[in-house]
Amino acid sequence: MFRHIIIFGATGSIGTSTLNVIRRNRHHFSVVGIAANTNVEKLAQIAHEFSVPNVGIFDKHAFTGKDSLFKRGTHFFVGEDGLCELAQLSEATAVSMAMAGIAGLKPTMAAIEGKKTLLLASKEILVATGKFVMESARTNDVQILPVDSEHNAIFQCLLGNGNDFIDRLILTASGGPFRNFSRQEMENISVEQALRHPVWNMGKKITVDSATMANKALEIVEAKWLFDVPSDHIDVVIHPESIVHSMVKFCDGSIIAQMCPPNMEYPIANCLFFPERERLAKPSINFAEQGRLNFFAPDTTKFPHLAIIRRCLEADSNACAVFQAANEVAVDEFLNHRIKFTQISEIVAKTLDIYLGEPMTSLKSCEESVIKARSTAKGIAKEFN
């Protein structure tokens, strides 16, 4: 197996893990392109280490005067249009999309239209615009490999099984650091506390989303689009050890679960090597040592995002895009110490009171809903300041 890959979001957490997997499997991969939002220095470092000939950067200004950091002959792709061009590079067979937020939407659509196998880590893209992304993937006969550990788990559980036989998807959630907090204690959660995740080591935004369980709410939407399962057939169960990454219950009562240590390199490697598997001399779970796997139901009064997202899914509108945009704004406000932890979900709920029914007519309509939602959420946040 040999794969030519472009990595969008190469400087972020997922990008770094992706490069770790590739570093130990050089004979299987060639990194033909990398891209990031702003971090030119790190891009240059990666370009040198992996001899990457094509480099993209979203923020035009970040790049000014820094091309000398790269080897002569490097091709540069700048701005959104540049990234779209990079995504269609003829020498690439696969694109890993791990840019934060929905910045990667257009390059993702370009990669799909360019018939590249898509390793999709940016859940925001599916949450906001899943309908259109999946439609395009079907039309272009492009396979989407889910990088998110839960969705990668489901993907693995479904191997060799017809989608017809799915009864329910069961997403597991670590429950984050506050699963045992009282509602009262949650009022006073500091930014520092929220950024200390008990199991997973991730970026700031997603760590807060994990603490509020907004992350799990978004994953329900992501699963709905990826696996074409009605959202009322997607359950969430708390599993603090984060060893069972998700499960599929089939119509015959059989449940298939995927497990591995809570480390993103496992699902990333799964996508990179699919349909093969990495030959890894690393340990996995020792069940006798592990001893116990725990499960319990999530408390949606303590984690309102989980209840709010059900409203959005029922609305069958742009509400999920609104949810995500409002949440992004609210988390940003929280990280900047301008609102309380519990106000994150309040901002999302209030924004949705206005935009729950936004019709999902096109990719453009999603983007417009996002813009309106962000602006409204900012206004609501101001009232809390």
Add this chain to the structure above:
Amino acid sequence: MFRHIIIFGATGSIGTSTLNVIRRNRHHFSVVGIAANTNVEKLAQIAHEFSVPNVGIFDKHAFTGKDSLFKRGTHFFVGEDGLCELAQLSEATAVSMAMAGIAGLKPTMAAIEGKKTLLLASKEILVATGKFVMESARTNDVQILPVDSEHNAIFQCLLGNGNDFIDRLILTASGGPFRNFSRQEMENISVEQALRHPVWNMGKKITVDSATMANKALEIVEAKWLFDVPSDHIDVVIHPESIVHSMVKFCDGSIIAQMCPPNMEYPIANCLFFPERERLAKPSINFAEQGRLNFFAPDTTKFPHLAIIRRCLEADSNACAVFQAANEVAVDEFLNHRIKFTQISEIVAKTLDIYLGEPMTSLKSCEESVIKARSTAKGIAKEFN
């Protein structure tokens, strides 16, 4: 999907469960033949309920004067030769083999040669003669679907995955009723105690085998043959809830597990419907209610069968057939109150001291080893009486 099936061992525990699944799915199955060892009355009952035209019985005498129990026009197949003929019935597409012990060996081979899909529940057949059964299945391009819950679990975990990528198989074991007994307490286990299994409802022989963990030892051998995995890559872990029925660890560190309630109808239905799945309105596991799954390492000093079988597997001889034959004799002695619970494994070990190196040259050599082992085991048991 419509399947024409013959059920060997129709009157036993697995046969009864198989018929339960078929009863609720009449439009998918036609039972074209049934067979049993001796229980003519029950066979007649089943023949009536399922309008079965072909009936086999192993014990010629059991049948004498009882053909009036059956509808006129029923075809009878008597003795081992009769059962072999039944197994090749042209109108059948699948054969379910669930006769106790290795009585079903010749009909199994006949079914394979007759190109019938084989639903295999009789683990003894694989333990004693797995090499030859699997060789014949490959030659005849016949699929063997494992009915045993652990092997069916592994079968499901492997769907869509190449065998090349298997690292280890992890067989789970309930640990039986005595997993928390001290070695001392085990000396005095009564037949009654041994027949009270905490989770599974099964026949007597297999319930005792579950209590001694001989059953799990046999399953290691069964897994080795079914999945072509070296036995030192097959682990056993105690899992008292019997919800995770077994797991596969792949070379990339991913572990896939299959779960369902501890009820044989689930794996049986899986085999009956494969590659489809039964559409069952039955509940499965509710993880939030279940709360906890426990795992720990088996204690091979308390359950010596688990250590003894490793010796047999390393010997690469007829030792597994000897193990099984000696164990069968010993369990019978125990059930007849002639030896102690802990003497079951002693008889097996002592028989193996003599026959560990019996060469595995042919199906016939297996059968001969079994006969010698049974006779020797009986002799050893006498010394304990």
